[in-house]
Amino acid sequence: MTPPEDLETILARLHRAAADEQHLGALASLRIAGLLGLDALTIDLVNSAGTLELVWCDPVDGPGPELDTLQYTLGDGPTLEAAQHGYTVTEHDLAATDQARWPLFLPAAMQSPARAVIAAPLRVDGDTVGALTGYRATPGAMTASQSRDFHRVRQALLPLVLRSAPSSAGSDSGLRRYREEVQQAAEFLATTLAIPPDHALARLRAYSFRHDRSLTELARDALTRRVRLD
Known part of the structure; x- marks a missing residue:
């Protein structure tokens, strides 16, 4: 049985993929969320229409697509806020979050497994090209180490993100267009x-x-x- 990879190994694989000029499709087999203490990770990229397009989830069969679609349908939520305003969004307990922040998303999220969230913009040359969002099924803040590792992963993803943007990625990008x-x-x-x-x-x-x-x-x-x- 192959032992699970640790975060340093995953980061090394991301750096190699970037050096080989690969797209996000190369990450399909990676398992990153659990190494960050999260239950799901999603990557959304800005498409030619200026809206966010879900292109990657870890795990594929986890709650990420459902939570992302809720935000896309309702028009508010952490991923949209991070991408639109260019800052990292964290909520340690969605059940205790001020309803005014995401008046549509929060009630819907309470019907899902998510209880905590972190969302960070993916920025290249000063432009926001997408967002990386993590969800956890239990409330509580990420540890300092987990937060640092989340942003290390985000930085390692950027070269692959740049080659995977819907406006520039070719048909060989290996990305699924969820919407x-x-x-x-x-x-x-x-x-x-x-x-x-x-x-x-x-x-x-x-x-x-x-x-x-x-x-x-x-x-x-x-x-x-x-x-x-x-």
Whole structure:
């Protein structure tokens, strides 16, 4: 049985991947979250429409995609705040967080496993190109060592992030586009109604929230015209 890798080994692999000019797709087999005392890690990158696109989760079958989609659907949350304002966001106990901070995300998060979160912007040459977010199922602050290691991982990821941005990554990047159908539906709706793409996305989000439907399922129905949003 192969022993689990420690963080220093993972960091060395990230540096080698960067030196080999690889994309984030090279990280698919890595297990980083647990080494940082977290239950899930996600990476979102800014796409050509200026919105965040989920491209990587650790573990793949963990709560990360659900929590990321909640923020994308509702329009607030730690990942969005970190990316929009360019600073690290930490909440040690989501149940005790001021409701005014994320009035839509917090009630929804209480139905999920997440009880603590850290989100940091991914910045390259002064520009925010995405965000790295970690979730934990138990409340409490990260230790100083865990926090330091989280930011070491973030720094090691940056060269791979730069080559993986949706606007520049090629078809060989190996990245999964978790919300590709949502983007397609927003573009379709924008063209159909002659409205800006961000207005089309807002319409999708509003319908999803009002009817308590998955944004991805709604996008599929909109693309196949089983639902009309005009």
